[in-house]
Every structure is written in C-alpha cells, then in structure tokens.
Amino acid sequence: xxxxxxxxxxxxxxxxxxxxxxxxxxxxxxxxxxxxxxxxxxxxxxxxxxxxxxxxxxxxxxxxxxxxxxxxxxxxxxxxxxxxxxxxxxxxxxxxxxxxxxxxxxxxxxxxxxxxxxxxxxxxxxxxxxxxxxxxxxxxxxxxxxxxxxxxxxxxxxxx
Amino acid sequence: xxxxxxxxxxxxxxxxxxxxxxxxxxxxxxxxxxxxxxxxxxxxxxxxxxxxxxxxxxxxxxxxxxxxxxxxxxxxxxxxxxxxxxxxxxxxxxxxxxxxxxxxxxxxxxxxxxxxxxxxxxxxxxxxxxxxxxxxxxxxxxxxxxxxxxxxxxxxxxxxxxxxxxxxxxxxxxxxxxxxxxxxxxxxxxxxxxxxxxxxxxxxxxxxxxxxxxxxxxxxxxxxxxxxxxxxxxxxxxxxxxxxxxxxxxxxxxxxxxxxxxxxxxxxxxxxxxxxxxxxxxxxxxxxxxxxxxxxxxxxxxxxxxxxxxxxxxxxxxxxxxxxxxxxxxxxxxxxxxxxxxxxxxxxxxxxxxxxxxxxxxxxxxxxxxxxxxxxxxxxxxxxxxxxxxxxxxxxxxxxxxxxxxxxxxxxxxxxxxxxxxxxxxxxxxxxxxxxxxxxxxxxxxxxxxxxxxxxxxxxxxxxxxxxxxxxxxxxxxxxxxxxxxxxxxxxxxxxxxx
Numbered sequence: 001x002x003x004x005x006x007x008x009x010x011x012x013x014x015x016x017x018x019x020x021x022x023x024x025x026x027x028x029x030x031x032x033x034x035x036x037x038x039x040x041x042x043x044x045x046x047x048x049x050x051x052x053x054x055x056x057x058x059x060x061x062x063x064x065x066x067x068x069x070x071x072x073x074x075x076x077x078x079x080x081x082x083x084x085x086x087x088x089x090x091x092x093x094x095x096x097x098x099x100x101x102x103x104x105x106x107x108x109x110x111x112x113x114x115x116x117x118x119x120x121x122x123x124x125x126x127x128x129x130x131x132x133x134x135x136x137x138x139x140x141x142x143x144x145x146x147x148x149x150x151x152x153x154x155x156x157x158x159x160x
Numbered sequence: 161x162x163x164x165x166x167x168x169x170x171x172x173x174x175x176x177x178x179x180x181x182x183x184x185x186x187x188x189x190x191x192x193x194x195x196x197x198x199x200x201x202x203x204x205x206x207x208x209x210x211x212x213x214x215x216x217x218x219x220x221x222x223x224x225x226x227x228x229x230x231x232x233x234x235x236x237x238x239x240x241x242x243x244x245x246x247x248x249x250x251x252x253x254x255x256x257x258x259x260x261x262x263x264x265x266x267x268x269x270x271x272x273x274x275x276x277x278x279x280x281x282x283x284x285x286x287x288x289x290x291x292x293x294x295x296x297x298x299x300x301x302x303x304x305x306x307x308x309x310x311x312x313x314x315x316x317x318x319x320x321x322x323x324x325x326x327x328x329x330x331x332x333x334x335x336x337x338x339x340x341x342x343x344x345x346x347x348x349x350x351x352x353x354x355x356x357x358x359x360x361x362x363x364x365x366x367x368x369x370x371x372x373x374x375x376x377x378x379x380x381x382x383x384x385x386x387x388x389x390x391x392x393x394x395x396x397x398x399x400x401x402x403x404x405x406x407x408x409x410x411x412x413x414x415x416x417x418x419x420x421x422x423x424x425x426x427x428x429x430x431x432x433x434x435x436x437x438x439x440x441x442x443x444x445x446x447x448x449x450x451x452x453x454x455x456x457x458x459x460x461x462x463x464x465x466x467x468x469x470x471x472x473x474x475x476x477x478x479x480x481x482x483x484x485x486x487x488x489x490x491x492x493x494x495x496x497x498x499x500x501x502x503x504x505x506x507x508x509x510x511x512x513x514x515x516x517x518x519x520x521x522x523x524x525x526x527x528x529x530x531x532x533x534x535x536x537x538x539x540x541x542x543x544x545x546x547x548x549x550x551x552x553x554x555x556x557x558x559x560x561x562x563x564x565x566x567x568x569x570x571x572x573x574x575x576x577x578x579x580x581x582x583x584x585x586x587x588x589x590x591x592x593x594x595x596x597x598x599x600x601x602x603x604x605x606x607x608x609x610x611x612x613x614x615x616x617x618x619x620x621x622x623x624x625x626x627x628x629x630x631x632x633x634x635x636x637x638x639x640x641x642x643x644x645x646x647x648x649x650x651x652x653x654x655x656x657x658x659x
Contacts, residue, residue: 011588040610128383139549
C-alpha cells in the first residue's frame with residue numbers, strides 16, 4: 001500500500017513539475033505581453049503559483065524516492081500499468097468514459113438532446129449489463145422523456 | 161429588528177409553494193445522499209441548475225433543503241450497506257453497520273437521523289450568533305488580509321483533507337488557484353491562458369468544474385463490478401431511541417460544536433467534522449474498546465458532528481464569501497447566481513438574508529427528520545437500485561446541470577475535462593476539496609495581492625505591520641511547519657533536555 005502510494009507520488013510529481021515549468025514560462029510570456037511592472041502585472045500570481053507548484057512537486061518527488069530510489073519506482077510504475085491494462089474493471093471504466101466522451105463531444109453536437117440522451121443511456125446501460133434489453137429500453141425512454149419534461153416543460157430551462 | 165426578520169423569514173418558508181419546495185428538495189437530498197456515489201456536493205450542484213427559474217427565496221430554500229437532506233441521507237447506506245452514502249457518513253458506518261448486524265438497523269437509523277437534526281439545530285444557533293461577529297471582524301479586512309485569508313484557506317484545507325501528505329493537498333490547492341487565473345484578469349482584463357478562445361477568455365464557470373470534480377469520478381468508479389450486501393431494516397421502539405438520545409446529550413452537544421468549528425474552517429467539510437466528533441467521543445468514553453462494535457455514542461456523535469458542519473460552513477460564506485466546505489462552495493455559487501452578494505457587506509445590504517438562511521436551515525432539519533423516518537422503511541428498496549441503471553442517468557443530469565448555467569455546450573465539455581482531472585486526482589490520492597477552494601479563492605488571491613502591492617508601491621512590508629495579517633502569517637507558518645514535523649522534533653528535544 002505504502003509502495004503503491006509512493007509510485008503514484010513519483011509519477012504525479014513529475015507531471016506536476018512539468019506543469020509548473022509550463023506555468024512559469026507562460027507567466028513570463030504574460031509579463032512581456034502585458035508590459036507592466038511585475039508587481040502589478042497580470043503575470044504576478046500565475047508566476048508565483050508556478051514557482052510554488054515547482055517547489056511542492058520537488059518536495060513530493062524527493063519523498064517518493066526515499067526507500068528505493070528512482071530505478072525501483074520506475075520498475076513499480078511499469079509493473080502497475082502492465083497490471084491494470086489486463087484488469088477487466090479498468091477496461092469497463094475506460095469504455096464507459098469513451099461512451100461518455102462520445103455523448104459529450106459528438107452526439108450532443110450532432111443530434112437533438114432527447115435523441116442523443118436516449119442513445120447514450122441505451123448504449124451505456126447495455127454495455128454495463130444493467131438488465132434485459134426490454135427493461136433498458138423502457139428505462140431509457142422514460143428517463144429521457146422525464147428529463148425533457150421536467151427541465152424544458154416544467155422549469156422552462158433550455159437544454160443542450 | 162432581528163425578530164421581525166425571523167418572523168418574515170418564517171412566513172416566507174411557510175408559504176404553500178415554498179413549503180412544498182422545502183419538502184421535495186429535502187426528500188430529493190435524502191435520496192441522493194442515501195445512494196452511494198452521489199455526494200452532497202453533487203446533489204446541491206445538480207439542483208442549482210434546476211432552481212434557475214425559481215424565485216430567489218424558493219431557490220435558496222430548495223438548495224438548503226437538499227444540502228441538509230443529502231448530508232443526513234448518507235447514514236442510511238452507512239448503516240445498512242456499510243458503504244457511506246456520502247463521505248460525511250464514513251464515521252457512521254463504523255458503528256452503524258455492526259448495529260444493523262445485531263438486528264438494530266431501525267434504531268441505528270433513528271438515532272442517526274435524530275442526531276443529524278439536533279446537530280443542524282445547534283449549528284443554526286451558531287449561524288445566528290457567530291455570523292454578525294465574524295462579519296464585524298471581516299469589515300476590518302483590507303487587501304492584505306483577504307490575500308492571506310485565501311492562502312490560509314488553501315493551506316489549512318490541504319492539511320486537513322489530505323490523508324497523510326499535506327504536500328499533495330497543497331499541490332491540489334495551488335492547481336485550483338491556477339485554474340482561477342484562466343480568462344480575463346479582474347484588474348486589467350488581460351487574457352491569461354485563454355489561447356484565443358472566447359469561451360475560455362470569459363473564465364471557467366464554477367458549477368461545471370464542481371460537477372466534474374465531484375460527480376464524474378464517482379460515476380466512473382461505479383462502472384467497476386462489486387458485490388454489495390444490504391441488511392434489512394428492523395423495527396424499534398421510539399421510547400428506547402429517545403432514552404438513548406437523552407443519555408448521550410453531552411456527546412451530541414460536544415459533537416455539534418466540533419462540527420461547527422470544523423465547518424467554519426475554509427474548505428474542510430462534513431467528513432472531517434464527522435471523524436473529529438467520533439474521535440472526541442471515543443477519547444472521552446469510559447469504554448473506548450466498544451467503539452467499532454456497535455456503540456450508540458459512535459453513530460450519534462458522527463452524525464451530529466457532520467450535520468452541524470452545514471451551519472458552520474455557511475458562517476464564512478455569509479460573512480467572508482469563503483465557503484466552509486465543498487457543498488457550501490456550490491451554495492455560494494448558487495447564492496451569487498440568484499443575485500445575493502455574500503461577504504462583509506451582506507449584513508448592511510440585505511440583513512434579512514441571514515435570518516432567511518437560518519430559518520430555512522432549521523425547518524429543513526425538522527423536515528429532514530420527519531421524512532427520513534418515513535423513508536427508512538423503504539430504504540432497503542432504494543439502496544437496491546442498480547448503479548448500472550443509476551449512473552448513466554446521473555451523467556445526463558451532470559450534463560444538464562453544467563449546461564443550464566450559461567446555456568453553452570462549452571461548459572459541458574469543461575465538466576468532462578474537470579471530471580477526468582478529478583478522477584486522476586482521486587486515483588493519485590490528491591484531495592479534491594483544496595482544488596475546489598483554490599478555484600473559488602483564486603480571483604480573491606490575485607486581485608487583492610495586486611491591489612495591495614499597487615498601494616504599497618511593490619513593498620510587502622505593510623503585510624507585516626497589520627495585526628490581522630500577522631495573525632494569518634503566524635497561522636500559515638505554524639500550519640506549514642507542523643506538516644514537516646518541526647513541532648514534534650522541538651517537543652522531543654525539550655523533553656530530552658528536561659530528562
């Protein structure tokens with residue numbers, strides 16, 4: 001458990017460090033573009049936060065490589081990822097997220113709300129094995145209709 | 161004057177429409193809190209969109225109703241499933257589930273619900289008395305104090321919500337502060353991190369971020385296949401329940417005050433209130449060994465502690481515009497959406513608002529108690545709803561909730577993006593509460609620091625010459641040093657010297 005936490009810390013500290021470098025560079029860019037004194041510049045707080053993030057990620061990185069070192073952590077991260085890719089639950093979660101992305105980025109833009117919602121719920125419930133096809137169909141039709149009725153008709157709230 | 165405001169507020173809530181709104185929203189909150197995976201934050205965030213077309217008074221009543229209901233509803237799943245419905249009820253499961261195993265599930269739920277109600281009522285008194293005091297104090301705050309308050313909030317929230325590694329809590333808070341810098345800055349309207357996108361230039365809306373951060377990870381987690389065993393509800397004698405409550409009245413009052421105290425701390429929510437109250441009762445008990453095996457005092461203190469956090473979390477909203485917990489953060493955003501301006505000037509601009517909130521909170525607690533007792537008999541059925549059916553519906557509600565704030569699909573995409581970010585934060589064990597607090601306080605940090613530096617011509621010296629600033633600086637340094645074990649080492653050295 002402790003080792004698992006350390007490998008998460010190791011990996012996330014590297015990502016945070018990269019993010020902090022980006023923020024600092026972007027802050028310098030904002031400072032030059034704004035052309036104001038640094039203490040009143042819109043770059044002040046982002047740059048300060050970038051440095052704070054940098055410092056904190058270094059502290060986290062150093063604590064994560066105690067008891068083992070960098071090579072041990074890299075090996076642990078590799079074995080962790082090879083393990084979760086074979087895990088059935090991870091695949092279920094991944095496909096679920098993909099379906100949610102499909103609904104958010106594609107279906108909602110292309111189809112009317114009621115139709116995209118019906119299709120999304122049907123697909124996701126079917127994939128998650130929520131029950132028989134008839135049961136899923138009844139639930140999705142009822143829920144899509146209820147959401148439209150409640151928001152659009154009763155509360156007069158516009159829907160996507 | 162206060163009595164007039166209270167009577168007026170009571171009259172508002174007792175209007176048939178508002179009373180109906182209160183009952184329906186508290187009921188919805190109870191159900192959402194009961195279902196594992198639907199947190200109080202998510203419940204309040206989803207309802208915020210629905211209140212869009214309601215009058216401000218009805219909207220606030222419904223939001224407070226759902227807040228109180230969802231925090232309390234979590235106990236039913238904790239008792240019958242051993243899975244807290246919301247994180248706030250995590251401590252309740254420790255003794256609630258063993259009690260249900262002993263055939264006392266009904267009694268346990270009654271005790272939890274009654275303690276929740278009493279905890280909320282105690283917190284109502286605190287809101288009424290402490291808010292004006294804190295507002296008076298906050299009127300003395302200048303730019304330096306508001307800047308330091310935001311930093312203090314993020315640091316203390318990081319300390320208390322991270323499990324063992326405060327650095328991760330602080331990182332989460334810093335990222336939240338950074339997210340708040342996206343868009344046009346408040347002083348010069350200079351675009352930051354907007355990449356020429358008009359939607360980003362307007363800044364990222366708070367509600368989609370909150371829905372994504374707190375709702376999305378729970379939906380993804382629910383895709384995992386798990387086995388759940390629900391215990392049955394068993395009847396109990398009402399008199400027996402009252403006698404137990406009477407016996408533990410000291411624990412209820414102590415836990416309620418702990419809850420209020422925790423609630424006032426920015427960003428630290430109901431879960432910490434529940435745990436601290438549980439711990440305090442266990443430490444003061446003559447039989448601490450009974451805790452975890454079905455001790456009544458355990459569930460009573462956890463529930464009164466977490467529910468009294470609601471009032472505690474509302475106090476800094478009303479006086480400082482700083483939320484005391486994650487659901488309270490959504491409440492703050494909803495207050496603003498409905499045209500209220502919480503903060504130091506609230507008591508001058510709209511003093512009746514405090515009394516409206518107080519009355520809403522008190523009546524919501526009573527309605528919650530009555531409804532929870534009725535629902536408890538059907539909770540086994542409600543808890544039996546398949547999450548494979550529930551979660552797709554919840555995601556659609558998340559989409560609708562994100563869209564209705566600004567009526568742009570960009571916000572739905574923001575919700576998805578922050579949902580993924582929230583999932584990865586949870587996976588890497590970074591607390592989400594400091595992140596959210598950072599997003600809320602980010603603009604306060606930026607504008608106040610730059611304003612203060614402009615007045616002082618770039619000098620940080622005034623920060624060290626103002627008494628309230630010095631208190632904040634001292635508290636921030638102590639909080640940081642405590643996380644690196646400095647005080648522990650000092651104590652060890654001193655005891656070694658004394659020996």
